[in-house]
Amino acid sequence: MKRLISHQLVEYLENRGIEHIFGLCGHTNIAVLTALEESNIKFINVRHEQISAHAADGYARVTKKASVVLSHLGPGLTNAATGVANAALDSVPMVVIAGDVPTHYYGKHPHQEVNLHADASQYEIYRPFVKRAWRVDSPELFPEIIEKAFAIAENGNPGPVLVSVPMDIFSKEVDVSLFQRLTHNTKNFQKPSIDDITAKKIIETLIKAKNPLLYVGGGIMLAHAAEELKELVDHLSIPVAHSLMGKSALPDDHALTLGMTGFWGTEFINNKCKEADYILALGTRFAEADSSSWESEYTFNFPPTKLIQIDIDPTEIGRNYPVEMGVVADLKQALTVLNRVARELVPQELTNKELEKEISEYRKEFKENNMKFIQDDVFPMQPQRILEEVRQVLPRDAYITTDVGWNKNGVGQQFSIYEPGSILTPGGFATMGFGAPAALGAKIALQDKVVVSLVGDGGFGQNPAVLATAAEENIPVIWIIMNNYAFGTIAGLQKAHFGTTLGTVFKKDGKDYSPDYAAIAKAYGVEGVKIQSAEEFKPTLERAIAANKPFVIDVAMLNNPVPTAGHWNIMDIYSPNKTIHHVSV
Structure with a gap:
């Protein structure tokens, strides 16, 4: 008996225990979306493919299993690339299934194909950062390729793989025995140990x-x-x-x-x-x-x-x-x-x-040195006070996502995490824009946990359309926008070494500028609060947790650099023979 590959793919994913797929539609993948309509797999619809990849990244980190991204060719594939590369550099398992041009259009400049140097080769865009990139050249090969894809993604050093599928192959029929024989393969490999x-x-x-x-x-x-x-x-x-x-x-x-x-x-x-x-x-x-x-x-x-x-x-x-x-x-x-x-x-x-x-005394001294910032009532708020009050309010087992800048470096240095794996941060690629959508994926997987995204205004501004998905699916993530009206870490670096902040701060008519993210949230149908004083922040966060619905807290923050006694060689490149790090902006 023969059945459409698109329908057999969905059945295969169901049998693997896949519960969610993250993605965005395109004319090359709607056969799969149609097959999903009758499936118990939930399709998480996004407004930008980078959101889908970051959300799938967050999902995979907490489930410890490969997540699935469904993408379109051309701009869909390249939009998702940053998120997939971020997962790759952090060893996060992911299977990207992307529609491709029809096989009978190779070499003809088909719609949206990248073919400036070779025909039918756009899947190779992913080759530098995925563990394996396939283009499916025959319908009969698809079953064994998708099986290999999950095995490679989840085993050894985990990471993403790409399976690029010409759209006509999704709509081909193959014998069901080709998929059924895969059920005899183990899905859990024995891991190497030591003697x-x-x-x-x-x-x-x-x-x-x-x-x-x-x-x-x-x-x-x-x-x-x-x-x-x-x-x-x-x-x-x-x-x-x-x-x-x-x-x-x-x-x-x-x-x-x-x-x-x-x-x-x-x-x-x-x-x-x-x-x-x-x-x-x-x-x-x-x-x-x-x-x-x-x-x-x-x-x-x-x-x-x-x-x-x-x-x-x-x-x-x-x-x-x-x-x-x-x-x-x-x-x-x-x-x-x-x-x-x-x-x-x-x-x-x-x-x-x-x-x-000795360690206990060090911690006490470190906390005491921060206390003047933690107790400061100034507004915009001190970043140390924001982190301290978030930690006071959150349950011990809450999950945190960070982006880049103060929210990542400050959290790494001075924000206590108690449960293994309950902080998701973009380490290898340090991708701005990771934190907000990664929280979506984490919350989808952890419905009984509080999930908070600590993100800068620069990072949240990358993909505010994450709020559309949160509103549609009622995903109760709390986004805390630590808003310093700048790409703050880079602004402090540039100011310290070159005496300017061109291109790193947000100004309009000489004054600090930021969109009203609370108002933007409300436009998406999400609760949003723009904090007006330091005293208002903590009770607002408590209210957000109790609300159990998507919630944006936009809090103005001083752009003070994360204190450090460490070293980064770029400082020597910028200012040889000087001890200069970052400065406040």
Whole structure:
């Protein structure tokens, strides 16, 4: 028996447990949309493809499974590209299914095809950032390609894949046996672990080390290994520093959590990393901002510090620092073995009360140094007060998305996160415009959790049409627009080094300018409040949480840079032989 590929695709996705598809229509994909009409899969309709990709990214981060994006060719594919690339650089699994030109129109300048250098090759636009890009050349090949797509997206180092499907193939019939045989394939692969000999060597090294330290990245959340990490930390009493993407791997109020390293890390945390004689790195790329541009006097100093690195991706081991021992393994599996071996070698939990006291005193001092900003009644508000009051109001298990700028760097440095994976931030690509739509995807997946997007006015202004989807689907996300009338972080950087803010601040007739985002929200049918005083912010957020509906809070904020004692090499490029970071604008 034969059936249309579009209908068999939808049935295949249902059988995989797909519950939502994010996307936007086009003449190349309406056959799939039609097939979805009778499906239990919910199509999340957006107004811009970048929104669909970022929302699918947020959805995949919290579900730990590949999300699905449905796109059109040409401008649809390129609109989505930024969001797909962001997912790629943060190792987020995603399957992008895109309509393409009909096979019988190859080489004829068909409508909306990108074919300036080769015919039928626009899918290659995605090749630099997806794990695999397919163009389906035969209807009979489609079933095995879509099966491979999910396997590749979800396994190894996760990431997006593209399946570009000529629109006529969506409307071809193939024998149902081609899809049915896929049901015999396992959908969950066994992950690679480590052997006991290797685990014993690692644990013995950490026990004998004078100042051991664990350095963790986003790979902990990708592997769903936070519980195993905490077990190892508690048993061996080893402190944990983390990258931006590793934030929440261990709760910020854990006695041995040091905090975020690098440019937006603090001197105390960076020094602890430099002082370590052995570092066990788990699921981290040692990216530039986290590693202070890899300059040894600021954060990491390999050697004399010695490095043990475990990662699912062998290309990350030894990429930026020399490794004494490299292990390719899934972190959940590896930590399970490490914990068992640790209990065998050290039956009783180790303690390090002196270090715990030192960390506690550091946190107290850091908070005290911020207190003058937290308690300041000035309006526009101090960013530190905004973050403090958000943390006071939110439940412990609330989910946060950030964008870029103060909301990302400040949150990484001074906003406590308690539940593993409950902060979603654009780490690798640092994409402006990620935070607002990513919150949509997270909330769709987590209907019983409070989801708040901390986003700047520059970031929210990228895709305010996210509100249309929120209103249509009644997705109760709270967007807090930290509005400094600027691309604030870049404005502070430009002002510090070049004495100007051209192109980085928003002005009209010499005065600060911003759209009224609360009014824009209301125009979309979403509740919106424009904060008029510092005292008004906290009760408004409490009301937004209680309302359980889409809600925009537009709060004016001073453009003070995130304080940092860290280092970023671009500062040396702009101002050689000077110690200049950012300034207030």
